[in-house]
Amino acid sequence: MKFEDELKSLKEQILYDKVFDIPENITNIAIAGIGGSGVIGKIFQELYTKVPVVTINSLYIPDHINENTLFIAVSYSGNTKETLDVLGKAEKRGVQSIAITSGGELEKISRNVIKIPSGHNPRCALGYMIAPLLKSFKLISKEEVEEAYNLLNRLDNDNAREKEIADAIAAKKLIPVIYSTPPFASVSYRWKTQFNENAKVFAYASFFPESAHNDMAALRYTYKKKNFYFMALEDATNRDMKKVVDAVEKLTKVSFHRIDAEGSSTFAKMMYLIHVGDYVSYHLATYRKKDPSDLKIVAKFKKMTE
């Protein structure tokens, strides 16, 4: 599949409606995943806080993981070494587990599997991975999915602004710096990884108000400021956070390219901003004559560290 067609499939992916039953007696949730699958846990963590949710992206599991833990293993390929490893460790503690995967080893070893369609680059299967999770926890309604579908569809048909941003970054070979305001910390992180993996460009992501307490001094006085392209992903309805970004711009004398989320539900806003980033990174890859789907280097890495 052409990479652009993969991007266009996101709107269909969020319609995917396989769900799993949430086991009873769950007092906490752990979501394991890394890379393109790792961002799923970060998104979920921002949307579901009824019980503590921890994300796992290394080879270690927290001591508190036990039979009251719902352990969700997310690996698009089903063969991510780290995720298989921590699932094995968690199973020994008697967790209740669910796997979200398109196949691989993870499908074979898991009792409860949400098997999602294969054939995508993992980072282009975000909709397939996040939809079953959010729908199982009843975090999104049919109307919210529909709202997101329409926004994504609009971006698929018109991403001229995203091309312009990519153009501005490419023309001066700038390093993208992406800030966000709540609840979009996972979204700015996704932008960063998309710049890395699609456009093969180094990028930095962080969020406010935290960054106002440390990046602030750097943004005002650091050298090399002209090498960066500063963006802020925002929620127009959050006036307190608008004030925060206004103050940072004024004090640091740095102008951000400020992008407001469209849509009314948090889910639609997140999906919209994620897709804006998909297109910016895709166009940047095109300008740089890089194949956005190529991640042979990560495949080599996995071989070398087996």
Add this chain to the structure above:
Amino acid sequence: MKFEDELKSLKEQILYDKVFDIPENITNIAIAGIGGSGVIGKIFQELYTKVPVVTINSLYIPDHINENTLFIAVSYSGNTKETLDVLGKAEKRGVQSIAITSGGELEKISRNVIKIPSGHNPRCALGYMIAPLLKSFKLISKEEVEEAYNLLNRLDNDNAREKEIADAIAAKKLIPVIYSTPPFASVSYRWKTQFNENAKVFAYASFFPESAHNDMAALRYTYKKKNFYFMALEDATNRDMKKVVDAVEKLTKVSFHRIDAEGSSTFAKMMYLIHVGDYVSYHLATYRKKDPSDLKIVAKFKKMTE
């Protein structure tokens, strides 16, 4: 107090031994803090996993916060708006709370206070903030504190290597990029904020293995690589992670300045690496003729967003 004397006081700070009683019936912990006080939660999160620990660095508290939550509010000044705000919200849910502060509003409104000595820059009071927390949870022994004391003392007396690193960064006006391997994710983040706040230099921090899945492609193919100074904070005893960093270096053709933690306990290793970063950022400030203690810009920001 001269900034260098503040740095030198870290070893004395970790001897601080006021503790609080851990309430019974605690099923989860939330630690609120931002900026120089915010890193305390990140460090604690890596060292204590017997119950789920969430960190809070915005104006929102998770739904699961209730009477079974131990809510730890960390603010050195005691006047951090965000921390006071979330503590207020948490109190309404009936949490059991502890404040770690040198005074301010937080001391006034809290029933349980660990009152630590005042007179420091918040980022130079890390020892005072972390010691009561780790000692209350019995996470560090007298021997481990002594080991850390000796390593910190050695760095206070000889930080020529740290000066050399700062020199290399300053000479070419480079942007520091700090990677770490587990359990040092909070340490690389602390390095970043120290570069920001002391040296007024933009910096990037991340950790392996996560970064091997996204930064990897960028490190190999991105433009502007020569503008960065790459470092990796490592644990010599962790051979799997050594292999990861070896593979990343080989595949990306980027050489990291690799720094091994000294010491045998995790606490001593963390304190040692944190202090190496203290000195690198301090020397970089000196080279750049910046006052490392000056954060007037953040004070202005707080005023503007009151």
